[in-house]
Amino acid sequence: MEIVQEEARQYCGFRVAGEEYAIPVMEVQEVIKPQMVTPIPLAQEEIRGLINLRGQIVTCLSLRKLFNQDDNLDRPYMNIIVKGQDGLFSLVVDEVTDIIDIDKQSIENAPDTINPGLRKYVDSIYKRDQGVVILLNPKKLMELDDIEEVK
Amino acid sequence: MDSSALKNEFLIESFENLSSINEDLTQLEKDPENKDLLNKLYRTVHTMKGSASFLGYKKLQEITHSAENLLDELREEKFLINTDITDTLLETFDICHLILKAIEEQDNEGEVAIEQTKQLLEKLLESQGEVNPSSKPEPEVSSTTQKDVESEDSELSELIFEHRGNSLPETDSAAPTEDSSEEDELSAAALESLKELVGDGKMDASVLNELSPDVKAESAMKVEDDHVQQEVEESEGKVDDQVSGETQTQALSKSAETKPAETPKVNPVIDDNRKSIADSFVRVNVKVLDKIMNIVGELVLNRNQIVQYSNSHSAQELSKLSQQLNIITSELQSEVMSTRMQPIGSILTKFERLVRDFSRENNKKISLKLTGQDTELDKTLIEAIKDPLVHIIRNACDHGLETIEERAQVGKKDEGMIHIKSYNESGQVTVEIVDNGRGLNRDKIAAKAVEKGVISADRVEKMSDSQIFSLIFAPGFSTAEKITNISGRGVGMDVVKTNIEKIGGSVSVSSELGVGTTFKLRIPLTLAIVPALIIKSHQVSFAIPQLNLVELVRLENSEGESALEKIQGSEFLKLRGNLTPVFRLNDLLNLKEVFDKAKSLEEISKDILEEGTTEHLNLEKYTHDDSVLNIAILNAEDRIFGVIVDEILDTEEIVVKPLSNSLKQLSLFGGATIMGDGKVALILDALGFINTVSSSSEAKSAKEEIAVDSLDISGVxxxxxxxxxxxxxxxxxxxxxxxxxxxxxxxxxxxxxxxxxxxxxxxxxxxxxxxxxxxxxxxxxxxxxxxxxxxxxxxxxxxxxxxxxxxxxxxxxxxxxxxxxxxxxxxxxxxxxxxxxxxxxxxxxxxxxxxxxxxxxxQNLGGMSAKLKKTREKNQSLAKAKKILVVEDSPMYRKMEVDLLEGIGYEVDVAHHGEEGIEKLKNNNYDLVITDIEMPHLNGFDFAKKVRQELQKDDLTIIALSTRFSEEDKKKGIESGFSYHLEKLKKHEVADLVMNLLNK
The missing domain is CATH 2.40.50.180 (CheA-289, Domain 4)
Structure with missing residues (x-):
């Protein structure tokens, strides 16, 4: 059982500002359409606001902002709901692409040359014919805020 | 809590304790070195003793006390536990069980005899656990024999039966008649009986373990019937106690169980009764309750949404159903909430012992009075206030109340009193801890606070008593001069305060020197669902917990302008004589930006969301009528401030949802909630808000300052x-x-x-x-x-x-x-x-x-003013056109002084400040000068100096008037050349002086 998971893990692919990223599918609770967002005054700019997901409060994280990209609020987007340490988070991405089966052999460590602002979130890199997919660590994505707020 | 509710609590607790004691005891015998177990046992017995003594159950107290002593010796490792001790202890607790039964059924301790067991316990204590060292292989016999001897002359006696091997089948056959839910209590008792078998060497421990869960029987039994006794004797073949008196029988074996029916004096519904208390309660993990509470929270939100939807859609059936749903949900909500509610008495009664122990050790007589013990609070809150309460009560015992001698000296009754009152008040529970001790000493506290660097010395002077008293809650403050083991262990009142605030409560103190001190804790009933006021600013909704809300102020048109005072960029609302700081939510939270963000975010969701399935934010272009000011006046820890919002909507029951950790740094939001329309709204936390907006923490009510010098605030x-x-x-x-x-x-x-x-x-x-x-x-x-x-x-x-x-x-x-x-x-x-x-x-x-x-x-009051008036009228004629110069900047006083002097008949000239006065003096001759001291351009002192030195008018009488002056000012005035220095407000003195000087 474990071996199967080790060999070929499923990832949820998504696009943010032209790049393709993925997080382990097991981390994803669901993917939802844009919802009514309540912005939070004075909050960090990566935090878009709060949404109501069937009675639970979800904190929306803009991955564009997190990766220091322009975040145009009019742009269509999707919410990838992941479970964090202290509640649900929504990773706001431009587009959810597909479920990608990734076998272990094709995963490489992230190159040192990767954008330093991004590096802390990157687990590894998956290379395939259509291009590179950056595999992210969702826990790190949600942790970031604490680090950011210190500054 | 009324006494019967208290009794029930006690019974449930004690029955539980008994079963755990029995289990622990048997466990302990197998593992005599287990210190933890022994300690646990000791504590449990101790608790039972405490509760029993509190409720006045003497027998129970006595016997548990003896057992406690014995356990204490064991705990101190004076000797190890052995079968004798175990047996006697088990016997003891069986007696306790009987007593409890009696209490349950007849509301008194019954006629259970405890003497012999007690003596046995004492004997064990004396002999270091050896009752009869020679007969160790058969300790059962020896202890029983002992008992037999001792009970000879006792009319009432009580008996513990030991089961022999042959009684076991009977025990088993009795099992189906017992309710299985009594397993806890019964199996413990069964264990005990089996334990005795083990003690007699007829069964080994493994057999016991196998059997114990299935055996449902009670070994303890009191019989008044010879038949029963006979039966027992048959099976026992050993016991020959004489038993009499009206006592209860407990099911032990088939024989014992059938017999009670034949004995008319025994209550035949014992078993039913027992069920009534033990069975009507179910132990539920608090986590399960939390989960249920959460689900109910969801349901409440859903209900809100449905009700709101049905109100906007005219479908008769729907509105009927939604009304029903509304009612059912509310009912469910309150019932679920009530499962979490516990009477506060459950912790208050425990303080009885705390206080008693303290008074014994410290040469103080203290009585504890409790009122309102049945006031109910959420379970988690009860737990949360326990430690703060302990701390406050310890403080009251230690610092608050005087020793007997001290009390005698000030003529108080030698017994000090601590009164804990709890009651419901405006949606909160208030717990007051009142002592009639020495009270807080303002000067001492102030001095200490300054010494500890909590506050600066000059600020202390301006502070009111209550402000000074609340310094005791400041971190790093402790007035204890000597550190005792009761209080002053480095845990200060600041911890009390933080803990109470953590659960959304507040704590305040008031005191009168020599009379006593009162601590007041205000605690919310529950944390999960709170009533809140919904406000809107720049189209963004916020919830403000009702607890923080003091009042709502609406100012229309010009009212707003006149009521708001702008002082150095900060705005203050003049509200009944108080300058209350106010903040504009729109500006403070940058709500325009938030609104724009929400609007653009909504645009995108609008396109994607299917029509009609979800309601939209409906963000129209932001328009707001500026002519109306809506101000919510909030109270955060006695700091009053106002928040200017665009709209004030309604109050709603909101379910508080925590924010993720990354947002917790935003202390001005206490969480989020979901509104009836499905939107998420943030909850404004009053304390976090005021801390955020006034990091300098100067934004407190300007009440005190206003009478003294409200102008200091303005700096103008x-x-x-x-x-x-x-x-x-x-x-x-x-x-x-x-x-x-x-x-x-x-x-x-x-x-x-x-x-x-x-x-x-x-x-x-x-x-x-x-x-x-x-x-x-x-x-x-x-x-x-x-x-x-x-x-x-x-x-x-x-x-x-x-x-x-x-x-x-x-x-x-x-x-x-x-x-x-x-x-x-x-x-x-x-x-x-x-x-x-x-x-x-x-x-x-x-x-x-x-x-x-x-x-x-x-008013013609007091005669004096009238008399003065008359003399002045007489003098008026004498005022022969003398000329007086009044130098005064305040228009009001100027007018008053001029009126006064002109009224007498003098010619008065005025100067608006010292400089002008000098000019006037250069050009005119005056018989007398009256001057103010605080003036622009040239103040009174310098004015007088100038008159004496530059103008060389040494003979001119200068009367200085000021509102307040110190000795130093007086000296300075004489040096400057004032002839007289008077208090400005003493109009008649001024008039008299002037008349005396000029009419000579």
Missing amino acids: DHTELQENLLFKLYDGREYAVPLSLVSRLEEISVDSIQMTGNQPIVRYLNAPMPLISLEKTLGLMPDSIIMKSKEMGITDLSCIVMTVQGKNYGVIVKEVLDISIDNVSIDDSAVDREGILGTVFIHDNTISLIDIYAVIEA
Whole structure:
């Protein structure tokens, strides 16, 4: 059982500002359409606001902002709901692409040359014919805020 | 809690304790070195003893006390536990069980005999656990024999039966008749009986373990019937106790169980009764309750949404159903909440022991009085307030109450009292801890606080008593001079405060020196669902917990402008004489940006969301009517402030949802909630809000400052400004008096007014204070309002207490409006009567300024002022055209002084400041100069110096008037060249002095 998971893990692919990223599918609770967002005054700019997901409060994280990209609020987007340490988070991405089966052999460590602002979130890199997919660590994505707020 | 509820609590707890004691005991025997187990056992017995003594169950207390002593020795490792000890202890707890049963059924301890077991325990204690060392292989016999001997002369005796192997089948056969839910209690008892088998060497431990869960029987039994006894004797073949008296029987074996039915004195419904208490309670993990609570929270939100939807859609059936859903949900919510509710008495009663132990150890007599123990609180909150309460009570015992000698010295009863009152008040539970001890010493606290660096010395002086007292909650503060083992262990009152605040409560202290101290804890009923006010600002909704809300103020049109004072960029609301800081939510939270963000985010969701399935934010273009100001006045830890919002909507029950950790740094939001329309709204946390907006923490109510020097807040050069207190009289018009003369604003109950002659008075600060009806004095209305108040149905009168010449006068007004700080010019052209100084123009209103001196004079009070008036009138003729220069910057005082002097008949010239005075003196000759001290350009001291030195007018009399002056000022004044230095407000002294000087 474990071996199967080790060999070929499923990832949820998504696009943010032209790049393709993925997080382990097991981390994803669901993917939802844009919802009514309540912005939070004075909050960090990566935090878009709060949404109501069937009675639970979800904190929306803009991955564009997190990766220091322009975040145009009019742009269509999707919410990838992941479970964090202290509640649900929504990773706001431009587009959810597909479920990608990734076998272990094709995963490489992230190159040192990767954008330093991004590096802390990157687990590894998956290379395939259509291009590179950056595999992210969702826990790190949600942790970031604490680090950011210190500054 | 009424006594029966308390009794039930006690019974449930004690039955539980007993079963755990029995289990632990048997466990302990197998593992005698297990210290933890022994300690646990000791604690459990100790608790039982404590509760029993509290409820006054003497027997239970005595026997548990003996057991406790024995366990204590074991705990101290004086000797190890052995079978004898175990047996005796088990016997002891069986007796406890019987006593408890009796309490449950007859509300008293019954006639259970405890003496012999007690003696046995004591004997064990003396002999270090060896009852009969020689007969160790058969300890059972020896202990029973002992008992037999001792019980010979006891009319009532009580017996523990040991089961032999042959009784086991009977035990088993009895099992089906017992309710399985009693397993806990019973199996413990069964274990005990089996334990004895083991003790007798007839069964080994493994067999016991196998059997114990299935055996449902009680080994303890009291019989009054010889038949029963016989039966037992048959099976026992050994026991020959004589048993009599009215006692209960407990099911033990088939034989024992059938017999009670034949004995008329035994209550046949024992078993049913037992079920009633033990079975009607289910132990539920709090986590399960939490989960249920969460789900109910979801349901409440869903209900809100459905109700809101049905209100906007006219479908009869739907609205009917949603109404039903509404009712059911509310009911469910309150029931679920009630499962989490526990009477606060469950922790309060435990303090009884704390207090008693303390008083014994510390040469103090303290009684603890509890009221309102049945006040209910959420379970988690009860747990959360326990430690803070312990701390406060310890403090009260240790620091609050005096020793017996100290109390005798001050003539108090030698027994100090701590009274814990709990009650429901405005949606919160209030717990008051009142002691009648020495009270808090303001000076000591202040000195300590300064010493500890909690606060600066000059700030202390300005602080009110209650502010000083609340310093004890400051971190790093502890008044304990000596550290005792009870309090002062480095855990200060600040921890109490933080812990109480953590659960959304508050704590305050009040005290009177020598009389006592009162701590007041206010605790929310529950944390999960709270009533909140929904407000909207820039189309963004927020929830404000009702607990923080003091009042709502709505100001329309011009009202807003006049009521808001802008001082160095901060805004203050003048609210009944207080300057309350106010904040504009729109500006503070940058709500325009938030709104824009929400709007663009909504645009995108609108396109994607299917029509009709979800409601939209409906964010229209932001329009807001600026002419109306809505202010929510909030209270965070006695800091009052206002928040200006666009709209005030309704109150709603909201479910508080925590924010993720990354957002917790935003302390101004206490969480989020989901509104009826499905939107997420943030909850404004009043304390976090005020901390965020005023990091300098200076934004506190300006109440104290206002009477002293509200101008310090403003930092504006105030020498030209006049402060007036505006009020309305019963003629409906507005009047003003100088604020400097006002000492307090009071409400006076009509019933408290007494009459001396025609003068109404009240007792105020232990002295009679005359009440003045301005309407009558000024001739505005024919009758005094004070006299007519009863007819008019007024129960309380607003009263401005003014201090004139060291005396208090109460001026009755209809309504105190406001304080104005303005550069006013007094116009006396329209004055038509005595008592009005003139009119001033304040906030576009013409307001009559009251000449309070004239008003008081007109009352003909105390004889003195009247006498003065007469002498002055006499002197008036003597004032032969003398010329006086008045140097005064304040228009009000200038006018008053001029009026006074002109009234006597002098010619008066005025200068608005020292410089002008010098100029006037150069050009004119004056017989006398009266000068103010605090003036712009040239102050009074420098003015006098200049007169003496530059103008060389050494003979000219200079009278300085000031509102307050110290000895130092006086000295400085003499050095500067003042001839006289008088208090400004003592108008008559001034008049007399001037007349004496000039009329010689």
